[in-house]
Amino acid sequence: MSDKSKLSPETESRLKASFNLEWRKELRARIPVKERLEIGRREMPARGHERVRDFLEVNQGLSVEEAVLEAKRCLDCGRPSCVSGCPVGIDIPGFIKLIEAGEFAASARKLRETNSLPAVCGRVCPQETQCEQVCNVAKTTGVPVAIGNLERFAADLAMRSGTFASLERTAAPTGKKAAVVGAGPAGLTVAGELAKLGHSVTVFEALHQPGGVLVYGIPEFRLPNRILWAECGLLERLGVEFRMNFIVGKTATIEDLRADGYEAFFIGTGAGLPNFMNIPGENLAGIYSANEYLTRVNLLRACEFPVADTPVFRGKRTAVVGGGNVALDSVRTARRLGAEKAMIIYRRSRVEMPARAEEVRHAEEEGVEFHFLTVPIRYIGDSRGRVAAVECQRMELGEPDASGRRKPVPVPGSEFTLEVDVVVVAIGQSPNPLIPQTTSGLKVGRWGNIEVDPETMATSLPGVFAGGDIVRGGATVILAMGDGRRAAAAMDRYLCEKR
Amino acid sequence: MPRVVKTERLAPNTFLMVVDSADVARKCQPGQFVMVMPDENGERIPLNIADWDRERGQVSVVFLSLGTTTRKLSRLKAGAELPVFAGPLGKPVEIARFGTVLLVGGCYGPGALLPIASAMKKAGNRVVVLTEAKAPNLLYWQEELGRACDRLLRLTGRRGAGREDEREPFMGAEVAGIVKEEKVDRVMVIGCTHLMASVAEATGPLGVKTTVMLNPIMLDGTGMCGACRVSVAGRTCFACVDGPEFDGHKVDWDELHLRRKAYLDHELESLCRWEKKNYP
Numbered sequence: 001m002s003d004k005s006k007l008s009p010e011t012e013s014r015l016k017a018s019f020n021l022e023w024r025k026e027l028r029a030r031i032p033v034k035e036r037l038e039i040g041r042r043e044m045p046a047r048g049h050e051r052v053r054d055f056l057e058v059n060q061g062l063s064v065e066e067a068v069l070e071a072k073r074c075l076d077c078g079r080p081s082c083v084s085g086c087p088v089g090i091d092i093p094g095f096i097k098l099i100e101a102g103e104f105a106a107s108a109r110k111l112r113e114t115n116s117l118p119a120v121c122g123r124v125c126p127q128e129t130q131c132e133q134v135c136n137v138a139k140t141t142g143v144p145v146a147i148g149n150l151e152r153f154a155a156d157l158a159m160r161s162g163t164f165a166s167l168e169r170t171a172a173p174t175g176k177k178a179a180v181v182g183a184g185p186a187g188l189t190v191a192g193e194l195a196k197l198g199h200s201v202t203v204f205e206a207l208h209q210p211g212g213v214l215v216y217g218i219p220e221f222r223l224p225n226r227i228l229w230a231e232c233g234l235l236e237r238l239g240v241e242f243r244m245n246f247i248v249g250k251t252a253t254i255e256d257l258r259a260d261g262y263e264a265f266f267i268g269t270g271a272g273l274p275n276f277m278n279i280p281g282e283n284l285a286g287i288y289s290a291n292e293y294l295t296r297v298n299l300l301r302a303c304e305f306p307v308a309d310t311p312v313f314r315g316k317r318t319a320v321v322g323g324g325n326v327a328l329d330s331v332r333t334a335r336r337l338g339a340e341k342a343m344i345i346y347r348r349s350r351v352e353m354p355a356r357a358e359e360v361r362h363a364e365e366e367g368v369e370f371h372f373l374t375v376p377i378r379y380i381g382d383s384r385g386r387v388a389a390v391e392c393q394r395m396e397l398g399e400p401d402a403s404g405r406r407k408p409v410p411v412p413g414s415e416f417t418l419e420v421d422v423v424v425v426a427i428g429q430s431p432n433p434l435i436p437q438t439t440s441g442l443k444v445g446r447w448g449n450i451e452v453d454p455e456t457m458a459t460s461l462p463g464v465f466a467g468g469d470i471v472r473g474g475a476t477v478i479l480a481m482g483d484g485r486r487a488a489a490a491m492d493r494y495l496c497e498k499r
Numbered sequence: 500m501p502r503v504v505k506t507e508r509l510a511p512n513t514f515l516m517v518v519d520s521a522d523v524a525r526k527c528q529p530g531q532f533v534m535v536m537p538d539e540n541g542e543r544i545p546l547n548i549a550d551w552d553r554e555r556g557q558v559s560v561v562f563l564s565l566g567t568t569t570r571k572l573s574r575l576k577a578g579a580e581l582p583v584f585a586g587p588l589g590k591p592v593e594i595a596r597f598g599t600v601l602l603v604g605g606c607y608g609p610g611a612l613l614p615i616a617s618a619m620k621k622a623g624n625r626v627v628v629l630t631e632a633k634a635p636n637l638l639y640w641q642e643e644l645g646r647a648c649d650r651l652l653r654l655t656g657r658r659g660a661g662r663e664d665e666r667e668p669f670m671g672a673e674v675a676g677i678v679k680e681e682k683v684d685r686v687m688v689i690g691c692t693h694l695m696a697s698v699a700e701a702t703g704p705l706g707v708k709t710t711v712m713l714n715p716i717m718l719d720g721t722g723m724c725g726a727c728r729v730s731v732a733g734r735t736c737f738a739c740v741d742g743p744e745f746d747g748h749k750v751d752w753d754e755l756h757l758r759r760k761a762y763l764d765h766e767l768e769s770l771c772r773w774e775k776k777n778y779p
Contacts, residue, residue, distance in 0.1 A: 206721050208536065208543075208583045245501075245534075245585035247721055251522050272723030276735065283728055283735060283754055285761035292724035300542070300718075306772050309542040309567055310718075311765035385757025432723060434740070 011089050015080065018094050027097055028076050041143045042070040052335045052366050055220040055303060059123070062146075064104075067153040071100035074145045077136050082147060085134040088482040090114045092131060096150055108158030111151060116189040116481055119159060119227045120214060122152030124325075125478050126356045159230055165237075171198035176495040179204060179262040181248045181435065184212020185477045186268035186468030188231060189484030190491070195238040197492050202262070203240060206247040209299065212270055213469075214477065216299040217291070219329050221336070222359075225298075249438035254464065263498060264463050264491045267450060268484065271429035271469035277321070281379030282425070286313050286387040290326045290426035297333055315422025317341040319390055321376055322426035323353040326474075328360060330424040331368050343369045343418070345376060347395050347408040373397070373408065377415070379423065389417050429474045439464075449473055456490035457483055465491055501584035503575045504557055509639035510632075512564055513607065514573045515549070521556030523548070523586045529614035530592030530712070530744055533560065534720040536583035537571035543583055544568050545717045545739070547611035547689070558584075561610025561640075567769045570777075588720045589743045592710070596623040598684035601677055602648070603698050605631035605690030609640050611712065612689055616647040625649050627681055631670065631694065652677065670694065671701030678705050688712070688747065692755055699747030711747035713738045715758055730754050 007015070018024065045060040062070060074096040082092040091110060098107035111118040127133075127148040135144035158164055176199045180187045183205035191201045209215055211228035232242065248254065254265055274289030276282055288296075293312065296302040302312035318334035320327050323346035334342040344363070346353060349372045353360060364370075373395045380389040394414035397406035431448040443451045443460035450459055450466040457465045467483025469475055504517040523533060532545045550559035564573040575581075592615055600619050604612040609630045620626045626648040632638045635655045645651045654673055677683065686709040688698045695711040702709045715738050718726040722740035729738050730751035736742060 206585070207719065208585070245583055246522065247585060247588065250586065250588055250721075251526060272721070274723070274725045276725065278735070283730060283758065285758055289725040292718055292726045295718060295724055301540075305765065306769050308540045309769055311762050311769070384760070385754070386761065432721075434721060 007084055007089065011083070015083060015091055015094070018091065019076070019078070023101065024076065024097055027101055031072060033075055036073055036075055037137065037141055039069060039073045041073065041146055042066040042149070044146070044149050046362070049365075051221070055297075055336055057224055058221050058362060059152075061156055062149055062153045067099055067150060068102065070146050070150055071096045073137060074100070075137060079136075081134040081136055082131040082145075085131040087130065087476075087478050088114050088485065090131075090151075092147055095154060096145070096147070099150055099154060104154060104157050105161065105163045107154040108163055111154055112164070114485075115151075115478075116192050116484070117185060117231060117477065118151050118155035119231075120185065120223060121478050121481070122148050122150075122155055123223050124218060124356075124476075125151075126476065128357045130478075159227070164234055170196050173200070174198045174495065176200065176264070176498070177202070177262045178264045178266070178491060178495065179248075179254075179257050180266045180268065182206075182212060182268035182270055182468075182470075183210030183232070183242065184268055184270050184468060184480065185214060186270075186480040186484040186487075187212070187266060188235065189481045190266045190268065190465075190467070190488045191235055191240045192238065193485060193488030194491060195235065195240050197488075199492070199495060201240045203235075203242050204246040204248050204251075205242065205244050206269075207299065208244050210242055210244065212268075216295045217326065217329070219294065219298055219333055221332070222329065247434070249434040254435075254439050254461075264495050265465065266484070266487055266491065267435050267459070267464065267466040267470055268468045268480070269432050269435050269470045271474040272432035273430040273448070274425070275428045275430060276425055277376065277427065279376060279378050281381060281387070284379050284381040284387040285385050286315070286421060287379060287423040287425065290320075290322070290330045290424050291429065293330055293424045294326070294333065297337070303337060312337065313422045314338045315420070317343070317418075317420045318422040318424065319343045319345050319376075319418060319420045320424040320426055321345045322428070323348065323355060324426065324428070324474075325355045325359055326429070327424075327426035328355045328363050330426050332359075332363055332366055334422065334424070335366050335368060339422070341369060342367070343371055343420075345371045345374050345390075345392065345418075347373065347375045348397065348405065349373055352405050371418075375408065375410070376423075380417070387420060387423055389419050390423060391415060391417050429469070431470045431473060435470070447473060455486065457487035458490060463494060500580040500582060503577055503579040503581065505577050506573060506575050508573075509561065509610075510637045512637065513561065513610075513639055514564055514569075515559060515561050515610070516572060516575070517557050517559045518581065518584050519556060520558045520584050523558045523584070524551045524553050524556045527551050527558065527587035528591035529594065529618045530611075531587035531589045532720070532743065533558065533586035534583055534588065534717070535560070535568075535572065535581060537568060537575060537581065539582055541571065541582070542568045543718060543720065545588070545714075545720055545743075547607060547712070548587060549610035549613055551614075561607050563606050566766050567773045570770070570773060585720070588739060590741075592618075592687070592712075592744050594618045594622050599625040599627065599681050600685045600687065601627045601629065601674070601681065601683040603629045603631065603674060603686065603688040603690070603694070605694045608688070608690035608694070608712075609638075609644060612687075613640060613643055613647055615687065615689075616644060620647060620649070624685075625681070627652065627677065627683070629654060629674070629677065631655070631690070650681075670697050674698050674701045675705060678702060678707055683707055686710070686747075687744075692752065692759060695747060696750075696752040696756075699750070699752075703748050709747040710744050711750065712743050713745055713750065713755065714743070715755060716762070729758075
């Protein structure tokens with residue numbers, strides 16, 4: 001699912017203005033279109049098979065030469081469809097042409113005009129269903145420009161070079177206090193935007209480290225935590241205050257914080273409520289929600305047990321139920337924890353898997369086994385109460401359901417048993433209910449998601465805004481970040497109007 | 500980071516730790532808990548809040564020194580920083596005028612019961628507290644509990660020999676006796692799983708509502724991971740947000756026992772390693 005943005009007149013004219021700059025015209029003229037189209041897409045260097053023995057990052061990043069060559073593939077179209085494919089409307093030709101011109105710092109700055117977390121998005125955005133899907137080069141050659149890899153290149157280089165050693169406040173201190181609840185992508189984005197505008201921002205985070213799902217959910221081998229620490233460092237230098245181990249709704253309510261002088265609030269508490277299937281045996285030891293499994297490994301470093309105190313079961317035969325990015329992250333983690341058989345059990349087929357294409361490919365390379373059109377129906381335990389097997393049922397695809405995908409239908413008599421010693425249930429996350437349950441007057445939808453005005457991200461409570469997964473259910477980083485930007489703009493207007 | 504004010508041994512295996520945490524002290528209610536992590540490599544564990552001073556901004560926890568994490572906590576000195584001391588979490592216990600309430604505590608239970616006893620007394624109940632330990636020297640806070648209740652009872656002595664999962668007739672008979680004698684309207688038990696299950700089993704036939712403070716393994720404590728799931732009345736609940744107080748007669752005790760023992764091998768390995776390192 002991706003929100004393709006309609007280009008606003010302002011965006012259109014902004015793009016046109018930079019398109020018509022002299023240096024852009026000259027750059028376009030330097031290499032003919034035909035030649036550009038003949039350049040093959042540069043491959044992202046990835047670690048080899050030894051990578052399943054550790055949690056180090058798999059993708060290594062494009063070299064400068066490769067990045068410049070890839071950037072040349074971009075035609076700098078008069079009508080860049082890629083921009084409308086981006087949920088936040090990044091000036092994609094703008095940042096790519098700066099890479100071609102060797103202006104790497106400027107490229108990162110261009111990215112940051114619209115994307116607060118380019119090093120993250122370059123790695124985790126599902127580009128194949130967003131910008132790269134509608135790239136004009138893909139329409140001609142079948143292979144899009146590697147927009148995500150270029151974004152990562154520019155962002156990483158800027159971080160290494162200290163280009164953003166100090167983000168700039170664009171305004172004088174306003175003396176207004178804003179509270180951001182949740183240090184995930186939405187919250188961090190709001191914090192940065194409001195701090196730049198001169199407001200006093202405090203980010204309240206329930207866990208002991210910031211980053212939210214970027215840190216506890218997405219594994220090191222896909223998104224190293226040091227990237228998040230670096231981003232938080234930038235925010236601290238902007239004057240953002242971080243208060244960890246602070247659970248808004250328990251440690252203090254929104255009303256308590258109002259009494260402490262906070263005038264505007266952003267709720268970015270995410271989809272931190274694991275979904276279970278409620279089938280027999282699901283409470284056997286060794287059966288985890290993906291949140292628990294990934295948090296043990298990514299946040300509490302259970303992969304380093306016993307040096308780290310938190311344990312995790314290192315199953316020899318681990319089954320992960322689900323087909324999204326979280327399921328793929330879990331099964332690849334299981335491989336790294338020593339599973340001889342790391343299996344995905346997914347109720348539809350490969351083409352319907354919502355996971356990012358690169359994750360599925362990497363998982364296949366890492367020896368993950370896929371059981372498609374399969375659903376667990378019950379778990380069988382041993383005498384110690386530990387899971388020992390899962391009884392499954394085969395499915396076939398019937399008529400499409402509400403999401404447009406064909407609905408899986410059980411095949412009678414197709415039951416079979418798989419031996420497993422660890423199971424990870426990764427069938428989706430729902431909005432965490434803590435804030436809705438402890439904040440009276442906050443309008444919440446059927447699935448526990450906070451209801452907001454789509455333009456301003458304002459909730460039913462004055463001065464309280466929300467965005468990210470708490471509004472959308474489990475979605476993407478870029479959507480959370482886009483929500484954060486819209487909310488920050490509205491919060492700024494709200495705070496300035498309050499005199 | 501929250502700092503340790505002091506750590507004190509209350510009994511050979513039981514410790515009190517006082518922490519500077521104005522945020523938690525301001526808000527905590529009887530029956531709530533905090534998630535604690537002793538150092539950067541540590542685990543997050545839940546500990547009942549045993550006492551607090553809202554003016555000084557201090558919170559006390561009482562815990563059994565058993566595995567690596569509680570051993571580490573018991574050795575922290577004044578000034579030590581805790582990477583995690585977060586709360587107050589969980590729903591506060593239900594305090595109302597029930598009539599006569601019997602509060603049973605063993606292990607870390609008496610510590611957790613102190614604020615509950617005071618609150619129950621304030622709500623107009625006759626409060627009877629029964630503290631249980633294997634031996635008299637393992638009892639603690641007898642004076643404090645005595646002041647907070649109307650009648651303090653002690654039960655010490657060897658349990659029945661046999662398998663750990665055998666129901667405990669000795670304790671059950673004691674509780675049944677008190678319930679009948681005092682015409683108890685409500686029972687609450689805090690302590691090891693075995694104790695809570697035995698008392699619930701004993702009060703079942705007597706028809707007196709019995710709540711328990713379930714103690715599954717927890718990871719985040721805010722309802723986002725499901726590690727602490729327990730079956731109550733046939734439904735799966737998260738102890739950290741739906742509890743930790745639950746109806747003791749509806750709990751699937753067998754499942755809780757098995758889930759709590761899931762990491763025994765890891766716990767032993769971790770503890771042996773810690774002991775080798777600290778007692779070379």
